[in-house]
Amino acid sequence: MARSRRARVDDVHELASGMPHVTVVHGSSGNPVYQVGGRSFVFFRTPRPDAKDPETGERYADVIVFWVESESDKIALVQDDSTPFFTTAHFDGHPSVLLRASRIGELGRDELAEIVQDAWLAQASKRRRDTWLAEHGG
Secondary structure: OOOOOEOOHHHHHHHHHHOOOEEEEEOOOOOEEEEEOOEEEEEEOOOOOOOEOOOOOOEOOOEEEEEOOOHHHHHHHHHOOOOOOEOOHHHOOOOEEEEEHHHHHHOEHHHHHHHHHHHHHHHOOHHHHHHHHHHOOO
């Protein structure tokens, strides 16, 4: 099977907003936060001191946060050297992974779609999750 085209930041917006029952709120800096049932599942993070360039110390201004189902899912993503996902101490114990927008092209669009869908599933209500999975053969 051929790999899908490289993912783009626009794909995050398209995929997240395309999931059912999604609302978009904006953080204090205008950054988009995608929510299902009032629970965030993907958001564009403002620069923070815990995510910075190790050489220059400059804070990353392009971090996207994706919820995951479990700690084991998180570990699998961040420890896999073939993925651009990472975490920081600030997110210890938090069911999410981080991705710099500048590295999103390391993922195929299909891979990104799966990450966004899994993030939505991790935060959706049981009823919404079950309905979506039934409709999508999950």
